[in-house]
């Protein structure tokens with residue numbers, strides 16, 4: 058299950074200050090903000106830019122490069138389907154299309170009832186048992202239609 062907390066600029070400022078002096082701070086800060094709020098609020102981008110003396114575009118560039126970072130709250134459950142090479146070769150794209158159809162959303166979106174966010178992931182380290190998925194941090198390999206359907210059903214509960 059994912060947790061979303063209300064946006065608190067003061068808390069965000071404290072998180073940013075805590076990581077600003079570290080190496081590679083942009084990604085660290087964005088991840089810490091997502092851990093705190095469940096997503097990276099748009100209002101945090103200029104705060105990060107100012108603290109690190111970067112442009113907003115530079116911070117946004119880092120944000121959009123990492124698929125794990127999201128700009129709006131996720132659904133209660135997050136189902137990630139692997140779209141990297143080994144999973145693609147094992148039929149992963151068919152499973153993506155099947156999950157999209159079952160949930161009624163495109164990959165990257167959240168269902169209207171806010172129950173499930175369907176997200177892409179690019180290798181879960183389970184290539185030997187591709188195609189693979191992750192439901193709220195639990196990895197599942199050797200997916201086929203039946204196992205995917207069970208996973209989607211579990212996510213919807």
Ligand code: FES
Pocket residue numbers: 139140141142143144145179180181182183184187188189
């Ligand atoms: S390519 Fe999908 S788990 Fe590695």
